[in-house]
Amino acid sequence: MLKNFRNETKQHQLTHLEISGDLPDFGNAKTSLDFLIPIINSRLCPALLCDLRKEVTLEDILSLVDITSHRKVKTWLIQFKNVMFTEFIFENRRKLSSLKNQPSDPSSPKIYINPNLSPDDKFHQIKVLQAFNKLKFTGEDNKSSFSVYPQGFAIKIVCDAKKYFYSFDSKKSPKEFLKSKEIKFKE
Numbered sequence: 001m002l003k004n005f006r007n008e009t010k011q012h013q014l015t016h017l018e019i020s021g022d023l024p025d026f027g028n029a030k031t032s033l034d035f036l037i038p039i040i041n042s043r044l045c046p047a048l049l050c051d052l053r054k055e056v057t058l059e060d061i062l063s064l065v066d067i068t069s070h071r072k073v074k075t076w077l078i079q080f081k082n083v084m085f086t087e088f089i090f091e092n093r094r095k096l097s098s099l100k101n102q103p104s105d106p107s108s109p110k111i112y113i114n115p116n117l118s119p120d121d122k123f124h125q126i127k128v129l130q131a132f133n134k135l136k137f138t139g140e141d142n143k144s145s146f147s148v149y150p151q152g153f154a155i156k157i158v159c160d161a162k163k164y165f166y167s168f169d170s171k172k173s174p175k176e177f178l179k180s181k182e183i184k185f186k187e
Helices: 029-044 047-052 083-089 094-095 118-136 175-178
Strands: 017-021 062-064 075-080 111-115 147-151 154-159 161-167
Touching: 017 083, 029 062, 029 075, 029 094, 075 083, 083 094, 083 111, 083 154, 083 175, 094 111, 111 118, 118 147, 118 175
Parallel strands: none
Antiparallel strands: 017 075, 017 111, 062 075, 147 154, 154 161
């Protein structure tokens, strides 16, 4: 049973990223990129400049497509010409949703980055989510013991305002993972 949740030999490759959040209507790719590029550069610099030696420009982006009709929230699919940009932005994605040093106004929205999963990875993600959902129970106050959310190559588990991340390549089953975090679940 444990091996159903393991994906040890597969190397996840990021070719496209999904961007969601407080995005404007997708008039056209150029207008949307004019909106997006300054946000990426301002939130990821100076790390972007140190690690990649340059800011993101229009020429660094191969494509940008609005895929909102296939998602529950407004989402753009972006592909960079350079895989290093894709990997760097994905690794530093939390800085794009953090507004600690910036005012909370429409010109400075939170944006969220997730990988665009292959059909196999998406199928695996759904199976893992289902496994976690089967372990949830409703308490006396009609609240679930925990909540689960897809997060790219991981599943985010929220319990008592604490967040835990279950990686696709985890060697623990969902039950073992919940037990190790002392999260109550259905036996």
